[in-house]
Structure formats: structure tokens, C-alpha cells
Amino acid sequence: MKYLVTAQEMKQYDKNTIEYLGIPGPVLMERAALAAEDFLKERFDAVKERTKVLIFAGMGNNGGDGLALARLLAADGYAVAVKCVGDMQRATKQWKSQWQTLQHFPVKTDSNIAVDEYNVIVDALFGVGLSRPVEGNYADAVKEMNKAEGFKLALDVPSGICSDTGRVLGCAFLADVTVTFGFCKRGLVLYPGAEYAGEVRTANVGIGQESFLGQEPEMYTYEKGSVQLLKRNAAGNKGTFGKALLVAGSNGMAGAAILAAKAAYRTGAGMVKVITAEENRQIIQQGIPEALYGSCRQLTESLDWADVIAIGPGIGREEQALQCLKTVVERSRKPLVLDADALNLLAEENGRMLAEELRAQGAEGRVILLTPHVGELSRLLKRTTSECKDDLPACAKILAKRFHAVAVAKDARTVVCKEQGACYLNTTGNSGMATAGSGDVLTGVILGLLAQGMDAPEAATCGVYLHGMAGDLAAGLHTEYGVMAGDIAECLIKNQNKKA
Numbered sequence: 001m002k003y004l005v006t007a008q009e010m011k012q013y014d015k016n017t018i019e020y021l022g023i024p025g026p027v028l029m030e031r032a033a034l035a036a037e038d039f040l041k042e043r044f045d046a047v048k049e050r051t052k053v054l055i056f057a058g059m060g061n062n063g064g065d066g067l068a069l070a071r072l073l074a075a076d077g078y079a080v081a082v083k084c085v086g087d088m089q090r091a092t093k094q095w096k097s098q099w100q101t102l103q104h105f106p107v108k109t110d111s112n113i114a115v116d117e118y119n120v121i122v123d124a125l126f127g128v129g130l131s132r133p134v135e136g137n138y139a140d141a142v143k144e145m146n147k148a149e150g151f152k153l154a155l156d157v158p159s160g161i162c163s164d165t166g167r168v169l170g171c172a173f174l175a176d177v178t179v180t181f182g183f184c185k186r187g188l189v190l191y192p193g194a195e196y197a198g199e200v201r202t203a204n205v206g207i208g209q210e211s212f213l214g215q216e217p218e219m220y221t222y223e224k225g226s227v228q229l230l231k232r233n234a235a236g237n238k239g240t241f242g243k244a245l246l247v248a249g250s251n252g253m254a255g256a257a258i259l260a261a262k263a264a265y266r267t268g269a270g271m272v273k274v275i276t277a278e279e280n281r282q283i284i285q286q287g288i289p290e291a292l293y294g295s296c297r298q299l300t301e302s303l304d305w306a307d308v309i310a311i312g313p314g315i316g317r318e319e320q321a322l323q324c325l326k327t328v329v330e331r332s333r334k335p336l337v338l339d340a341d342a343l344n345l346l347a348e349e350n351g352r353m354l355a356e357e358l359r360a361q362g363a364e365g366r367v368i369l370l371t372p373h374v375g376e377l378s379r380l381l382k383r384t385t386s387e388c389k390d391d392l393p394a395c396a397k398i399l400a401k402r403f404h405a406v407a408v409a410k411d412a413r414t415v416v417c418k419e420q421g422a423c424y425l426n427t428t429g430n431s432g433m434a435t436a437g438s439g440d441v442l443t444g445v446i447l448g449l450l451a452q453g454m455d456a457p458e459a460a461t462c463g464v465y466l467h468g469m470a471g472d473l474a475a476g477l478h479t480e481y482g483v484m485a486g487d488i489a490e491c492l493i494k495n496q497n498k499k500a
């Protein structure tokens with residue numbers, strides 16, 4: 001597990017480290033600068049004679065890190081210059097102290113520095129202290145850095161990227177590598193921040209879990225290779241691995257049902273039954289002969305048969321879909337995954353009472369998982385899609401609380417939230433997965449994991465991770481351009497337990 005922190009959390013951990021653990025601020029700053037220096041030396045020591053480093057320093061402690069880095073590099077024989085941006089009178093105490101020390105080292109700090117003479121550009125304008133759009137002299141500096149040729153390193157966070165949301169505030173530094181201090185910031189993983197950050201290296205500067213003092217970060221991710229499936233019972237039969245009921249596919253939408261059913265099997269479910277429109281019988285039996293088939297008339301008896309249920313992929317928004325949803329909500333209390341049109345129906349006026357009923361069931365302890373993409377989320381929350389996109393974790397949390405459910409908010413970086421506790425941010429997957437049917441596969445994966453007895457939050461996080469890994473494997477075979485949802489289903493679980 002890897003923590004992802006907000007600016008406020010990082011500042012709190014910084015404060016705890018200094019005030020409670022007793023490690024002085026200048027020690028943390030020195031370690032931050034040493035970590036950045038280590039990285040640059042690893043990259044440039046072999047070509048030190050030809051390396052010229054230009055550091056853009058703001059007036060906060062991020063700038064202070066930059067000044068300390070300049071001193072370390074100069075002491076090590078690198079050609080270094082510093083360009084200060086901002087009013088020195090208003091610099092932080094640590095900055096002023098670093099500046100005084102720097103005067104004893106051969107670092108160029110005068111105002112006529114020609115950027116094009118330097119082949120390494122270091123951004124130390126703003127870190128987690130950025131609080132408003134970058135404008136004026138600062139924006140000019142960001143543009144100057146971005147225009148410069150050569151290697152680009154950001155200290156802690158690329159200036160202009162919001163540490164919490166990954167949004168660009170005004171304009172932002174486009175880094176090749178970001179060395180971030182203590183814990184990885186959310187904004188380095190969320191888009192578009194992830195693209196501005198480039199490769200992210202998290203450096204230990206002496207702020208660790210001891211600095212939480214009972215307040216853990218509210219977000220985490222899994223690193224590749226760290227997700228484990230449930231151990232398979234060697235003596236199990238198909239009943240052991242769960243009976244999964246899938247209500248999916250209206251007339252003409254059989255593909256959604258086939259993809260989700262296949263994904264549930266590929267993830268390990270023992271039996272999958274598909275309830276779908278009568279017209280789909282033949283195509284489903286041909287497309288996935290392993291699945292049991294039932295028409296909508298057999299829904300009620302199938303609810304008794306099932307251990308877990310998913311409804312939504314390709315069901316449409318017609319009266320029959322609404323009736324199926326009503327039956328699933330009212331006639332069963334079994335774990336339920338709601339996706340796609342099931343969510344759209346809940347968001348419509350016709351589905352309002354059902355949504356209320358579901359909320360009540362969630363409060364009483366029914367296991368409910370909602371898997372909206374940004375559009376579906378915006379309909380459920382009655383917000384614009386850009387509001388949802390701009391702060392997906394916060395919106396997912398609202399949805400989870402509203403339905404007393406696990407919310408899986410799908411986007412390039414999918415978020416999984418429970419009512420209480422930390423959110424999971426997924427980092428597997430690629431642009432190839434933005435393709436029709438990809439969400440149906442995820443529904444099947446989560447259903448398959450639930451069927452095997454995983455608890456709901458774990459099935460959601462593990463499911464999203466495995467789905468992304470499968471997408472990465474599929475992109476390896478077909479490129480990000482060529483991935484189709486069926487490829488993702490085919491690649492599920494393949495080699496996924498191997499460390500990446």
C-alpha cells in the first residue's frame with residue numbers, strides 16, 4: 001500500500017515531525033535537497049563537466065529546498081545558477097537562512113542569467129504551499145522554464161499543479177521527473193497533474209508513519225504486484241466459488257452481458273447466470289455457453305438461487321429495465337452491484353422511490369456497490385460532469401455516504417470510497433481502456449470477486465486494480481489504440497500475481 005496525501009495532510013505531518021518528534025525543519029530541508037541531489041547525480045555525474053543546472057526558486061520553503069540543492073551541487077563541483085522569483089523581503093525564515101549560507105558557495109545568482117545556457121532546469125517555485133493561480137512574474141518564470149531545452153526536474157510538486165486535485169492553477173511546469181518529499185501527493189497521480197509530474201520519485205526525508213500521530217492519510221493506492229487474490233480452496237466445487245447473478249443486456253445489447261459474464265468467470269466465480277431479454281437467448285448461449293441463461297420472467301427465482309447480484313450493463317432505460325431493477329431491489333437483500341443504466345434509472349424521476357429504498361437498505365446493512373463513470377455520477381449527484389471530474393474523490397465520498405455503499409467512481413484514475421475510512425485511488429490501466437464495454441468487464445470482475453467471498457470494499461479495490469492490470473496487459477498485446485473490452489476480459493488474472 002502506498003499513501004497519497006493532500007497538501008494539508010503533508011503540512012500536518014511536517015509540523016508533527018518538527019514539533020512532536022523533535023526533528024528540526026532545517027534537517028528536513030537538508031534531506032529533501034540531498035534526495036534531489038542524489039537523483040541528479042545518478043543521472044548526470046557521468047557528464048558533470050557538461051552539466052549546467054539552473055534552479056528557479058520561489059520565496060517559500062520549496063524555494064528553500066532549491067537553494068539548499070544549489071549549495072550541495074556547487075560544493076560537488078557542478079556549475080549552478082539560481083534565479084529568484086518574488087520579493088525576498090517576504091521569504092520564509094528558512095529561505096533567508098539558506099540564502100545567507102549560499103553566499104559562501106560559487107553559485108551564480110545575479111539577474112542576467114541566460115536560460116538557454118543551462119541543460120538542467122529545476123523548478124523550486126512552489127510546492128504544497130501553492131494556494132492560487134500562478135500569475136505575473138511567476139507565470140513568466142514557468143513559461144521560461146517550459147520553453148527551455150534540457151532535462152526538467154520538479155521539487156516536490158511541479159509549480160502550478162494543485163497538490164490535492166492535480167488541476168493546473170493558471171499554468172504549470174512540465175517536468176520529466178518529480179522528486180517528491182515524504183509522501184506522494186495526490187495531485188501527482190491524478191490527471192492532469194500526473195502528466196506534468198512525469199516520473200515520480202518519493203524520497204524519504206525523515207517524515208514517516210510515526211508523524212501521523214493517529215491521523216492517517218485519507219487516500220492510498222496499490223503498487224504493482226501488491227494485490228493478492230483470495231486463496232483458492234483446492235477441494236472446492238463450483239458452488240464453493242459462488243453463484244453470481246447478472247442482470248444485463250436489453251434487446252440488441254447482448255454484448256454487455258457476455259463481457260460481464262466472461263469477466264466474472266475469468267475472475268474465478270463458480271457459476272454465472274445471466275438474466276437478459278428473451279431476444280438475446282441464442283447469442284448469449286453462443287457467446288458464453290458456460291453461463292446459465294434466464295429470461296426476465298425467471299428473475300425472482302434466480303434471486304433466491306444467487307449469492308451475489310449485479311444489474312445494469314446494457315439493460316437500457318425502458319419500462320422492463322425499471323421493473324427488473326425494482327424486483328432486484330425489493331425482492332432481495334443480497335450483495336448488489338449497480339452499474340450503467342441501473343444507475344441512470346435511479347437518477348431519473350421514475351427511479352426516485354427505488355433510490356430511497358436502496359438508501360434505506362444500505363443503512364440497514366445491505367451490501368451495495370455503485371460503479372458510475374463520471375457522467376452517471378453527475379446524474380446521481382445532480383452536479384455537472386466537470387464538477388465531478390475536478391474532484392472525483394470528494395464526489396465518490398458523497399455518493400458512498402448517501403447510499404451507505406461502496407462507490408467506484410470510474411475515470412482515468414478510478415476512485416473507490418466507503419462511507420468511512422480512506423479512499424483508494426487506482427493507478428493501473430491506460431487510455432486503451434476508454435473503450436465501449438470496458439465498464440461491463442469491471443462489473444463482472446467485481447461480481448466474480450464478491451461471489452468468491454471477498455468483502456465489498458476489497459472486491460471493489462482489488463477489482464479495479466485487476467481490471468487496470470488486465471488493460472495494461474491487453475495494451476501490451478494490441479497497443480493502447482487497439483484494446484477492445486473483450487481483450488481486457490481475456491487478459492484478466494494472467495500473470496497478475498507476479499511482481500511488475
Ligand SMILES: NC(=O)C1=CN([C@@H]2O[C@H](COP(=O)(O)OP(=O)(O)OC[C@H]3O[C@@H](n4cnc5c(N)ncnc54)[C@H](O)[C@@H]3O)[C@@H](O)[C@H]2O)[C@@H](O)CC1
Pocket residue numbers: 010011013014028029030032058059060061062063064065092125126127128129130131132133134135138155156157181182205207
Ligand atoms: N515536510 C515538509 O512539508 C517539508 C517541506 N519542504 C518544502 O516546503 C514546501 C512547502 O513550503 P511552503 O509552505 O513555504 O510553501 P511553497 O514554497 O510551496 O509556497 C510558498 C508560498 O507562496 C505563496 N503562494 C502560493 N500560491 C501562490 C501563487 N500562485 N502566486 C504567488 N505566491 C503564491 C504562499 O504564500 C506560499 O506559502 C514543500 O513543498 C517542500 O518543497 C521541505 O523543505 C522538506 C520538508
Ligand SMILES: [K+]
Pocket residue numbers: 062123124125126127154155156157158159
Ligand atoms: K516545485
